[in-house]
Amino acid sequence: MSEYVVELKNCTKIFPGVKALDKMQLSVKPGEILGLIGENGAGKSTLIKVLTGVHKPDEGEIYVEGKQMTFHNPNDSAAAGIACVYQELNIEKLLSITDNIFINKWKKGPMGLLDYASMHKKAKEVMASLGQDVDPTKPAGTFGMGVQQMIEIAKAVLIDAKMIIMDEPTSSLGEKEVEQLMKTCRDLKARGIGIVFVSHKLEELFELCDRVEVIRDGQYIDTRDIKDWNNDSLIAAMVGRSLDNLFPKEFGVKGEVALKAEHLEEGGVLHDVSFEAYRGQVLGFAGLVGAGRTETMRAIFGADPLDGGKIYIDGKEVTIKNPGQAIKAGIAFLTEDRKGQGLVLAESIRNNLILANLKGFCDGAFLNQKRIMEIGTQNIESLRIKTPSIDEIVGQL
Structure with missing residues (x-):
């Protein structure tokens, strides 16, 4: 019996003109939380897709509990006990929690009809085991991101997953939801489930993970016990150079006001939002999920209509009712939903x-x-x- 629940050996994946993975390695033990970190473009998404059967590797092997596997599609991967909670949740918001959990795994009664009584009961039990006291008959879209994420995890629990991949799971969660997710990960670990925890947030890796693997440019770099990493060594391994060569904090000369917003209002979303952005400086916006950061940016870019307030570019008031007008005024918008x-x-x-x-x-x-x-x-x-x-x-x- 292998000591690893899932093991990837010398995996290479080539797309036209691009070697996305080059002899990649990964191993996860039962009841272990393995952190996976790398810059954007390092190959994390391709690695996840290989493990979940979306992509078939051109070279290399995948082992589940010591047995070599070939995944032709995601169903093969799921049948082997590998599940993934993607950053972009795969939730049908109009369907109930029960329907989401049991999609393609329906329970039928003696007459061949769907046994909703049994499914509702099981869905409630699984969600409760994840710390969620919810009504499984209600549409999934009526709940927040934290609950929707637990629905995805419940799907993995229902198929008796041996390993669960969590792809940037805290990116859209508030503080309390992150705490609940951390608790859930520890509970799953205690059940003997292996977890691959993909994150750019170093503090989460140090709080939660047993080991951390670093990948760069599609290649395996290093795996160490969490006690053998620190912030500097992790970042250096991730980017391939010492911290001395990383971006030192620079204090630019404060220029003129480039963008000014006064008393922005958007019904039920924004109330009296004002700020100034100066040339030569970076202005950061902080706040919990739902605080209105994204909504503020969308409103300034004309993607959502404002009910009140004024916007100034280089001291001149401008009217922005659509993205075309924003672009003409010199404003660009990089959305989080790429x-x-x-x-x-x-x-x-x-x-x-x-x-x-x-x-x-x-x-x-x-x-x-x-x-x-x-x-x-x-x-x-x-x-x-x-x-x-x-x-x-x-x-x-």
């Missing part, structure tokens, strides 16, 4: 890069393809976008 709101996944990198400024790439009625190629290539290089071509479909990256 897939849903920020990108057109079915289009190429080339087309996505020019969408916000089509007129700027036109010569008369036609697009200047040479300029698009030049600017696009510069962006790919400067932002280190891993792609074989500017014409690669974004959803395939």
Whole structure:
């Protein structure tokens, strides 16, 4: 019997022109929480997709409890006992908690009808075991992100998962919800379930994990017991250079006010929000989930209508009722929901890069393809976008 519940050996995954994983390694013991950390583009998402059967590795082996496995699809991975709670939750908000938990695992009664009495009872029991006293007959969308995340974990518990991957699980949670998630992870660990905890938040890794694995540029770098890591060594392993070469805090010269907001109002969301952003400085917005940070930015960008307040650019009052007017005023918006709101996944990198400024790439009625190629290539290089071509479909990256 292997000491590992799941083990990945020398896994390589190649996409056209890009080696996303290069001889990747990963091992998780029963009842262990393994932290997984790496920069954006390090290969974490591809690694998760290999473990969950979304991608088949070109080389390497996957073992579950010492037995070599081949996953052709996510159903194969789930049948082997591997589950994943993705950062973007896979919840059908209009369906009940019970329906979400039992999707594709329906219980039927003697007459072949769905046995909802039994499913509701089981759903309530599983949610209670995760610290959630909820009515399983209610739509999942009526609950907050913390409960919805527990619904995803309940799905994993229901299939008797041997290992659960948690992909940036605290990114949309408030403080109390994070505490509940941490408790749930420890409870799952006590049941002998292995957990891969993917996070950029170092304090979470040190609080929760037994070991931490670092990956970089699709390659395995190091795994150590948590006591053998510290902030400096983790970051150095993650970026490939010492902290001396990282971004030192710089105090720029405070320039003129670039953007000023006064008494912004949006019914039920924003109330009397005012701030000033100066040239040469970075203004941070802090607050719990639901505090209105995203809503403030969307309102300034014209994505959501304001009921009151004023916006000034370089001291001049501007009217912004839609994103087009915001872009014309010199405002850009990088949404947290990259897939849903920020990108057109079915289009190429080339087309996505020019969408916000089509007129700027036109010569008369036609697009200047040479300029698009030049600017696009510069962006790919400067932002280190891993792609074989500017014409690669974004959803395939």
